[in-house]
Amino acid sequence: xxSFAPQARQGLLVRLSVFAAFVALTLTGCGKSAExxxxxxxxxxxxxxxxxxxxxxxxPIVVVFxxxxxxxxxxxxxxxxxxxxxxxxxxxxxxxxxxxxAGVSGDTTANGLARFDWSVVAAEPDVLxxxxxxxxxxxxxxPDVTRSNLEGILDRARTARIxxxxxxxxxxxxxxxxxxxxxxxxIYPDVSAKYGVPYYPSLLGQIESDQSLLQSDGLHPTxxxxxxxxxxxxxxxxxxxxxxxxx
Numbered sequence: 698x699x700s701f702a703p704q705a706r707q708g709l710l711v712r713l714s715v716f717a718a719f720v721a722l723t724l725t726g727c728g729k730s731a732e733x734x735x736x737x738x739x740x741x742x743x744x745x746x747x748x749x750x751x752x753x754x755x756x757p758i759v760v761v762f763x764x765x766x767x768x769x770x771x772x773x774x775x776x777x778x779x780x781x782x783x784x785x786x787x788x789x790x791x792x793x794x795x796x797x798x799a800g801v802s803g804d805t806t807a808n809g810l811a812r813f814d815w816s817v818v819a820a821e822p823d824v825l826x827x828x829x830x831x832x833x834x835x836x837x838x839x840p841d842v843t844r845s846n847l848e849g850i851l852d853r854a855r856t857a858r859i860x861x862x863x864x865x866x867x868x869x870x871x872x873x874x875x876x877x878x879x880x881x882x883x884i885y886p887d888v889s890a891k892y893g894v895p896y897y898p899s900l901l902g903q904i905e906s907d908q909s910l911l912q913s914d915g916l917h918p919t920x921x922x923x924x925x926x927x928x929x930x931x932x933x934x935x936x937x938x939x940x941x942x943x944x
Contacts, residue, residue: 758794758938760784761820763809763850764828764864767900768800770923772912777920779900779927786931787938794938797822805832806846813853823941825854826934828864828900830881840880844888851892860941862934863889867899897933900926 770778
């Protein structure tokens with residue numbers, strides 16, 4: 698999902714106390730001067746017999762984005778949020794898919810797990826995108842708790858037979874072994890491998906150092922920034938949604 702730097706934590710926690718539960722926290726922030734390591738490679742999308750649009754004419758593929766402020770579209774018009782922009786790309790390619798924005802600014806993995814039934818199951822999705830954990834890092838939630846919550850979400854998705862994609866967190870700068878940065882970064886590829894779900898390493902990797910594509914807080918993408926990060930995400934998810942087995 699997002700990239701993060703330890704320097705961002707203090708400033709963002711102040712924002713959280715000011716805006717309470719509705720503040721939009723991400724793990725971007727002002728980065729280190731250290732060299733940014735290469736992001737882990739994304740895992741391959743689901744493999745399976747593609748479902749063509751003609752086979753399910755009139756029945757859109759429903760994709761739920763369960764996330765925080767990056768998904769919710771903090772500081773943007775609803776139509777400019779990430780899920781809506783990804784949907785627009787799919788539709789420009791003739792893919793009949795609907796993106797359901799289930800992002801809540803300030804949400805942690807615990808919040809996402811707690812609202813799984815009414816945010817995810819109630820939407821009857823064909824695919825689930827999980828993009829949570831940035832606020833866990835900022836609030837000092839122990840990594841093992843975050844890992845457990847993410848696994849709880851994936852367990853629920855598995856029980857509900859919802860194909861899922863996990864969006865991860867990658868350190869903005871060098872992360873020392875045993876550091877909180879490294880511990881959080883390890884969660885996502887590990888959980889992805891354990892559950893056999895596709896893994897998308899970072900949402901903001903392409904724009905985190907480009908202030909022209911970030912809002913004045915230096916943390917959240919502008920409309921143009923969202924457009925920039927939507928294209929690779931839409932491309933990654935395309936084979937996932939077209940491989941879903943549907944009645």
